[in-house]
Amino acid sequence: MDPSAAAASSGSSGPALLPGPSLPAPNALVQDRLAGWISDLTTLQELTERLTRTTTLDAALHEALRAGATLVGARRGLVTLHPATGPGRDHPVTVGFGLDHADLGHIETIPQAGAGPEASGASAASGDSGISRAPGAPGAPGSSGASGAEAVQEAVPGPYGRLFDDLPPTGSRTGTAHPDVASDEGLDPRHREVAARLGYGASYAVPLETDNAGRIGAAVWLYDEAAEPTERQRHLVGLYRDHATEHLARQLELAEAREAVATLREELLPSRLPRTPGVRLAVRHRTGPLGGGDWYDALPLPEGALGLAVGGVSGSGPSAVAAMGRLRASLRAYAVMEGEDPVAVLSDLELLLRLTEPARAATALFAYCEPADRKVLLAGAGHCPPLIIGDHRVEFVETSLSAPLGMLACWEAPSVEIEPAPGETLLFYSDGLLHRTGRPMDRAFARLRTAAAGVPKAARRDPEALVEHVLRTMLPQEGHSAWDGSEDVVLLAARFE
Template sequence: MTTPHLPKVAGINPPVPPPAQTPASASAASSADPLSPSASGAPGAGGPEGPEGPGGPDTSASAADPSGAAAPSGRPGSSGRSGSLGSPGAAVLPGPFLPPPTAVVQDRLAGWISDLTALQELTERLTRTACLDDALREALRAGAALVGARRGLVTLHPATGPGRDHPVTVGFGLDHADLGHIETIPEAAQGTTPEAFPEAGRSAGPGPADPGPPATGRRGRRATPPPAPEAARPQAAHRAERALTSYGRLFDDLPPAGSRSGTAHPDIAADEGLDPRHREVAARLGYGASYAVPLETEHAGRIGAAVWLYDEPSEPTERQRRLVGLYRDHATEHLARQLELAEARRTVATLREELLPSRLPRTPGVRLAVRHRTGPLGGGDWYDALPLPEGALGLAVGGVSGSGPGAVAAMGRLRASLRAYAVMEGEDPVAVLSDLELLLRLTEPSRAATAIFAYCEPPDRKVILAGAGHCPPLIIGDHRVEFVETSLSAPLGMLACWEAPSVEIEPAPGETLLFYSDGLLHRTGQPMDRAFARLRTAAAGVPKAARRDPDAVVEHVLRTVLPQMEDADKRHEGYGDGEGGGGEDVVLLAAHFE
């Protein structure tokens, strides 16, 4: 019995599965070979003439040659049912051939991965910065590493929004003397036009989001942009003149608002288009080229600019420009957020300063001095010194739980209430604090507060004080440095009925009574017992010549207990941070009895 043949249609060769004993790899390899019969486009394996050529019918050949036209449909190079439709002589193109990656491609991929890794590390370092000054220095350092420079300068001065009234300039590798030399470059030498500033750009009408790389001259200097329309030119020029000083003296030829491309001066000494004073300052400071980029966001607009200085004539490569551009976009967003935070902290600091005494009273027999440092979030620590009837003096230091604007507002209400109670019954500090606790429990039950109030009679050198969960004051004199033994008591608002006995002391002539907030102890970062010992050691170390001056006493104690705070105040001056090892406020109030 013979094997029945499959029916054949003209132009169509029905698929026949290969024998089970034929390896699939051999079939796939032969079908993928462009010189094999199946790749030649013939429906059979009998010859170029097709199924009726000299070789006769190809049924036997199909069964015998598994690599021929009878390869199953779907294999590469097969001439199955889906690939044989059409004319019998139509050729079937071989499948795509993907060569292995060459060394050039591998090097390029490795370069991309290296760039992305470097950008990720730099942006993470920038994100970890907690204040504007640190963010500016980190952005300058990272940008210098990306463009291959050693020095740089960044200035922030938005025309609108946070920071417009508090411009800031930070140098990298430049000291104050270098910045002073840069400030001597004439403004007219910059060639800066109104279109380079955000307000002027908006006045001149809408433009493209990014007009692309700026047109540059023979030495890499950007060509002057077209002038603003006549109707907007006076207002744009005025705003540009107002914002001119915010971009320093090195940010000439900045692109117009909306463009974030950089401007390079590859050879300052040979650039005759620059002002002679500019070339003189560059030679004095030892830099031969510069590269400046604007700092701009879609939300805040242009907030400033950054420039990096090269020791020798040079300019960044296209790869370096691309990398610093990507980093600049992220850094600008971070700097804009830091500007908003700095403005908010500054507002809170100004508010709380207005809620505290503007000046200390002058009372015969007592001299006062105070030091107050605000925490990063503007906590609720406060102090007060108010004259009372019959020549008495009231002194108070306290703190409200929480931080931020809410704690500042609560501090203001608590201080105003204490002043009222002190005027009415100040000779009894326990009564003053009891009334204050009742008011706090009725009006603000979710808050707690600490306070210490002292009623002083300077002529008799007599002090009556009571505390509510507050640290005991310290007596500093020639013969003793000790804490006042006050009774333990709970903070205000913690118990249903607050009560604690008062303590009466008599400071000797020349002694100083020092009140302080618990933030002074917490910012040391040490356990409370060690912090108290550190405070007492600092008070005992006050020079004898300075013990007659309460200002010298509080200054010495503050610098000795928290030496890092003075440097932090200088670094973060103007930003409302006051950060120095912690986030709490610090208050020191000294009363020197003559």
């Protein structure tokens, strides 16, 4: 058959088409896009949940930096907070991620745009602060409003604000990228020098700002090479940033409250220990994050005597701290009036607590000391017995069993008299020290006795070294420099000469 006839008979007027590459069906494209969205949302949910589980400001800052680095594809960064109130209002709170103290010190040397008189004059004359700006930011071409220097001041003040000079002012949440720091002539030469020294080639900064919290700071992530986040990465980090800002604002409020409670508590406790001939004192006091009611006191009494006390009230927070202050002040008054009779002191305290705060319980231990004669008369109300530490004995004082204050209609228990040998130390402590070990009380008491027995002989001559050794042995993971325990801890040592 003739080919043309065959074509005519088939209804085709052109040459036959060769099979080409198959194109994905529109349904497959939609599925791929949905899969990408689901993956992004899953990642975002996991990161926000991790942030929500943080309970301290420092942990929240580190987690926000780590998550942001994951979202924008960077390895390092820093966040600085400078809220209007609370921690950071006077000095910015700054945390680095993948940056040590030396690196942060180098960043501090970057001159801030518009910081000096000459820079301010140049900025006013040219209408530019010498830095690249986000479109629409004050000082940028085609914008109106605050000058470049004012925008810098409004962005993020403080030494680390130099990395955030070109963030738009409050009211805009636009992030700013420097895709190639080495070739960006708009940056200060010192900025490029620091970038080369620290080995980063690009940066991306975002303000930490929401409508509710306002602007509380900013975060910047640093890339090892020239790079910038994609639109998808910017969108994801923007969503995460909104959640992180609200969480950080709440942590700032909590940190401010804890700071206020801690300050109040410190004001309610002795500012210094008294110097009494014949006895040397040392104390360690660590407050839990909620502010507990444990307390201590060392009070000079007439005729060269000394009153020592430890105790605690039930509950936590500002109300417990206030109750602790009232209880301690009352005990001081009773100790001055009748300190030589510890039973009378605690009986008066019991009556006061029962009449004024019937819903609150408290423990207390009061010791009337005569250092010249090395005699101690003590009584306790539901409190742990003190420990005697010497070269020839390490043992708990056998105090009579008694209920806490406020637990009975009338409290009274016999006092106990002890005579420490020269060089022996009487160690008072709060039950928080035992609870923080996470062990049953009988094992916690045994651990305390073992810790005291293990104090080196040289350290036993110094009450400061003794309490330090006991604290580190009892709580080796928490130590004493960055206390994050849930309960208060008190250690009060009196070494008799």
